[in-house]
Amino acid sequence: MSTKRIFNFNAGPSILPLEVLEEIKENFMNFGGMSILEISHRSKAFEAIIESAKENLRALMQIPKNYQILFLQGGASLQFAMVPLNLLDKEADYAITGYWAKKAAAEAKLVGKTNVVFSSEEKKFSRVPTPSEIKTTANTSYLHITSNNTIYGTEYHAFPETGAVPLVADMSSDILCRKIDVSKFGLIYAGAQKNIGPAGVTVVLIRDDLATKNYHSVHTMLKYSTHTENNSLFNTPPVFAIYAMKLTLDWLKKQGLEKIESLNRQKAAMLYEAIDGSSFYKGSADKDSRSLMNVTFNLPTPELEEKFIKEAAAKDMSGLKGHRLVGGIRASIYNAFPLDGVKELFAFMKEFERKQ
Numbered sequence: 001m002s003t004k005r006i007f008n009f010n011a012g013p014s015i016l017p018l019e020v021l022e023e024i025k026e027n028f029m030n031f032g033g034m035s036i037l038e039i040s041h042r043s044k045a046f047e048a049i050i051e052s053a054k055e056n057l058r059a060l061m062q063i064p065k066n067y068q069i070l071f072l073q074g075g076a077s078l079q080f081a082m083v084p085l086n087l088l089d090k091e092a093d094y095a096i097t098g099y100w101a102k103k104a105a106a107e108a109k110l111v112g113k114t115n116v117v118f119s120s121e122e123k124k125f126s127r128v129p130t131p132s133e134i135k136t137t138a139n140t141s142y143l144h145i146t147s148n149n150t151i152y153g154t155e156y157h158a159f160p161e162t163g164a165v166p167l168v169a170d171m172s173s174d175i176l177c178r179k180i181d182v183s184k185f186g187l188i189y190a191g192a193q194k195n196i197g198p199a200g201v202t203v204v205l206i207r208d209d210l211a212t213k214n215y216h217s218v219h220t221m222l223k224y225s226t227h228t229e230n231n232s233l234f235n236t237p238p239v240f241a242i243y244a245m246k247l248t249l250d251w252l253k254k255q256g257l258e259k260i261e262s263l264n265r266q267k268a269a270m271l272y273e274a275i276d277g278s279s280f281y282k283g284s285a286d287k288d289s290r291s292l293m294n295v296t297f298n299l300p301t302p303e304l305e306e307k308f309i310k311e312a313a314a315k316d317m318s319g320l321k322g323h324r325l326v327g328g329i330r331a332s333i334y335n336a337f338p339l340d341g342v343k344e345l346f347a348f349m350k351e352f353e354r355k356q
């Protein structure tokens with residue numbers, strides 16, 4: 001059986017820690033004479049898994065007591081709808097910093113008036129706003145931001161100050177990549193499949209006062225209160241995905257968020273150094289908006305980019321092709337991506353440039 005691992009730079013679903021994959025394999029059948037795929041979501045064994053996942057998340061992110069943790073389905077994309085369906089009274093503010101931010105705003109528009117309070121679309125989404133660039137409007141129910149723009153390789157390094165207006169963030173591609181202050185947010189959501197687990201589960205952190213907002217008459221499954229009142233067990237949750245996420249959170253907790261963050265900064269700095277130290281590679285994000293998780297850049301021509309991707313793949317570096325909307329190269333270096341793989345890419349970038 002082949003167990004060879006290559007360097008997986010995919011944007012999502014993406015790399016998981018090898019220790020987690022091995023633990024899944026080892027414990028796959030080990031749930032009281034059953035497999036994890038077979039256990040009841042109402043069993044004691046699963047109750048322990050879901051509680052441990054929540055405890056881990058609360059400890060890692062230092063989530064205050066007045067926030068609830070939900071494990072939902074439908075991906076970040078369903079949150080684009082659930083956020084306005086539950087929280088948008090008459091109007092909501094959106095900062096448009098990329099493809100996903102636009103999609104989120106489009107769903108809000110179906111519910112109420114949507115104010116674009118910032119857009120970097122004319123600059124090809126090469127940057128995110130500074131806190132002082134954003135002013136919330138008078139009648140807004142919340143401000144929605146996308147903390148990391150997976151496709152464009154940009155990330156907020158300081159968050160807008162919104163006062164009493166709840167700040168809502170899509171953190172799908174940078175949750176737990178660094179320390180953040182959860183109390184600055186009213187709601188945070190993230191599909192697990194980029195930084196904290198496999199596809200199939202979406203984490204929602206919601207402040208208590210927002211969990212009961214119900215401005216529109218929506219279906220039971222789409223109400224946050226349904227899920228907060230039922231500990232994410234209103235219906236059958238994605239048992240396996242939650243289990244795998246719990247193990248990933250165990251792994252993160254063992255490392256400690258400080259160490260993870262410093263490693264993430266080291267990894268990203270190495271690739272940006274390769275870009276800045278050359279006139280061959282050109283970073284697509286403004287320097288002060290650069291992402292720790294998705295490093296995006298271009299080569300002088302699309303032909304060279306294709307060659308770069310092909311030759312990298314021959315060296316066991318996979319998933320470097322930029323998103324189809326923007327082309328170029330994208331190296332996604334999430335929490336589980338090893339420093340060795342970044343060093344390998346760094347060396348390859350130098351060598352490829354020299355050869356051209």
Ligand SMILES: *Cc1c(COP(=O)(O)O)cnc(C)c1O
Binds near residue numbers: 012171173191194
């Ligand atoms: C991938 C991604 C999404 C889409 O997530 P789904 O779980 O596929 O719905 C949304 N927002 C961001 C920032 C993403 O990176």
